[in-house]
Amino acid sequence: MGTAMTGLRVLAVDDVPPALNELCTLLREAPEVDEVLAAGDPLTALRMIQSDRFDAVFLDVAMPGLDGLELASLLAKLSEPPVIVFVTAYDKHAVAAYGIGAVDYLLKPVRAERLADALARVLRVVPDGPVENSAQPQALPDAMAALPVETGGRTRYVRRNEVHYVEAHGDYVRLYTKTGVHLVRMPISRLEEYWEAAGFVRVHRSFLVALGAVRELRSDSVGGLLAHTDLGDVPVSRRHARELRERLLHAARNGQLDRSGRP
CATH class of the missing domain: 3.40.50.2300 (Response regulator)
Incomplete structure (x- = not known):
């Protein structure tokens, strides 16, 4: 025993x-x-x-x-x-x-x-013998602040604060940045989990957008809503429109919509 x-x-x-x-x-x-x-x-x-x-x-x-x-x-x-x-x-x-x-x-x-x-x-x-179950949790560095991207057999890192919006692509996501579009193998639902706290909002089943990247909300030709960013328009589905508006208002009040800090 x-x-x-x-x-x-x-x-x-x-x-x-x-x-x-x-x-x-x-x-x-x-x-x-x-x-x-x-x-x-x-x-x-x-x-x-x-x-x-x-x-x-x-x-x-x-x-x-x-x-x-x-x-x-x-x-x-x-x-x-x-x-x-x-x-x-x-x-x-x-x-x-x-x-x-x-x-x-x-x-x-x-x-x-x-x-x-x-x-x-x-x-x-193992120092001092194995741990007991009641040990305190530890704080880890922010693991998802940069994502590894494979291109031509080399790995480079795309920083989260460079990304304006994200598009789902099967088991992959496309990260839209000023330096181009980068493909990462990860489902959009998992990336949403990790980037939600950093100001990324699900606006459509296939899109996440960085609140700080949204310049304005526009209507498209058929009455749908688009979030306009410097890198293009992101579709906003009806079920996400209200939450996006509320998050943008909240971010604007707290001075979080200034993108000047983004490279």
């Missing part, structure tokens, strides 16, 4: 459900592990780590939206970061992984004896 205080509390993160299930099963069977939680995407993982405490995070490297290396470098900024173990099908990331401070690097398919080695390393570096 004494394992509750000695077992590790672990979060497993992978965007491929069978791989995540397999990893969780292996971890649950390991005697060093007391509790395993799972996250199917990096943003969910980030939220769980913000509101909870884990001894270790077993992290897939190649994930859409925010890859494992980027997530790990954010976690490294915490006052008491969890121990990171990368899990991936590719060994080419290993150098970067160790640069970020991962204690181990597991290649898929993960074997139980190799996992035992990794858990032994985790136990060596």
Whole structure:
């Protein structure tokens, strides 16, 4: 019965459900592990780590939206970061992984004896023994202030304050900025969740707009509403029109509509 205080509390993160299930099963069977939680995407993982405490995070490297290396470098900024173990099908990331401070690097398919080695390393570096469940949440840096964009095999970052509006495109979103249109693999509903607090409003099932980018509201030729921005007009559906007007009024009162601060 004494394992509750000695077992590790672990979060497993992978965007491929069978791989995540397999990893969780292996971890649950390991005697060093007391509790395993799972996250199917990096943003969910980030939220769980913000509101909870884990001894270790077993992290897939190649994930859409925010890859494992980027997530790990954010976690490294915490006052008491969890121990990171990368899990991936590719060994080419290993150098970067160790640069970020991962204690181990597991290649898929993960074997139980190799996992035992990794858990032994985790136990060596977990300060003062595993955490208890009642630990305080930690404040994380704003993970979504910039999004990685792949172009021609290179990754660059588009800052949120450069984006005037966002258009849904299947599993992707298009970010409209002065430097062009950038495609990011992330559903618009998830981006809305993360950018809502930063002044982005859902104005249509396929569009988010930055309140500060809206110059005026216009009627189109068939009586619909358009939010006019320097980069084009964004359709506003009837169900979102009232909320947009209220948010714009509120922002104007609070002096939040001046875009001069936006690059």
